[in-house]
Amino acid sequence: MREALHTNAFRLKAADEAIAAGVTSALAQASDCHRTTIYRWKKRRDEIASATSSSTVLKSGRRGPKVRFPDLEQRLLDWVEDMRRNKVRAVTTGCLLVMSIKLEPRFLDTRTEAAAVKYLRRFRLRNRLSIHRITHKGRRKRSEVQVVADEFGHSMRYKLETGSVLAGYDKYEHLYNMNQTSIYVDMNPKTTITFRGDRDVDVVQGMSENSFHAMQKNAYCDERVMLESIKEVWTPSVSFCRVLLLDSLKVHKMNTVRAHLEDAMTDVEFVPAGATMLAQPMDVAVMAGFNRECRELAGMGTDFRCDNS
Known part of the structure; x- marks a missing residue:
């Protein structure tokens, strides 16, 4: 099963802040999660509060399906970091799909290509990756x-x-x-997958x-x-x-x-x-x-x- 990234006490605090001030990007960034996660915690606030006294995490059956290839995600994330280091190469969803198959040959055994693309989208959300338009530093404004x-x-x-x-x-x-x-x-390509917060999304031009x-x-x-x-x-x-x-x-x-x-x-x-x-x-x-x-x-x-x- 996936390891719990946050304790119930942490979730409860974030849910209370969301109820008081609303769900914001700043709150999601401070909680190290996506805004949709804050919305889920806010909706399940009572359940989290009741479980806080007896457990640090919610029941295991509510934390999502079993991960078939637990090592794949970390290896794929390491590859993205290596490709985007010094803003050298562009990374697309097609690149992620090819590398997933290379790192884990059984990746497409029990899922269609469309399902694999949806998995890669969730992978981006979990690891704070987003699609940005490539921008180059020009010599003139x-x-x-x-x-x-x-x-x-x-x-x-x-x-x-x-x-x-x-x-x-x-x-x-x-x-x-x-x-x-x-x-x-x-x-x-015109766009690349990179980490959120990058200001200059550049790639090497040439061969x-x-x-x-x-x-x-x-x-x-x-x-x-x-x-x-x-x-x-x-x-x-x-x-x-x-x-x-x-x-x-x-x-x-x-x-x-x-x-x-x-x-x-x-x-x-x-x-x-x-x-x-x-x-x-x-x-x-x-x-x-x-x-x-x-x-x-x-x-x-x-x-x-x-x-x-």
């Missing part, structure tokens, strides 16, 4: 980036309103955006030294690929003057690339570096979904190819 994005937006609106040969809303039909994106099957796995040998954009894309994809579709938004990449600013775009009646504007998320929120959102679909297809072993366009 969001307010500073927002100023750059606003200035870029004002300059683009001025350019379209005063420099366009078209009038009305027709001018916006000639404003385009081109983007290249890398697709990594093993990209970090092992001299290690790179690609779905295609030439899944990149250099001068040759960019010129080929302009010649075969962009130029045939141009029938009138256009404005093209490009990221501030070295390959985009090459003189040869600019010259080919000018020959295709295209004026180029560059999105300020570091402000893509704010200056092009819809573009970033669309590419995120596209990357996710490609990773899922690759994970299922689907054979597919992406054109350079």
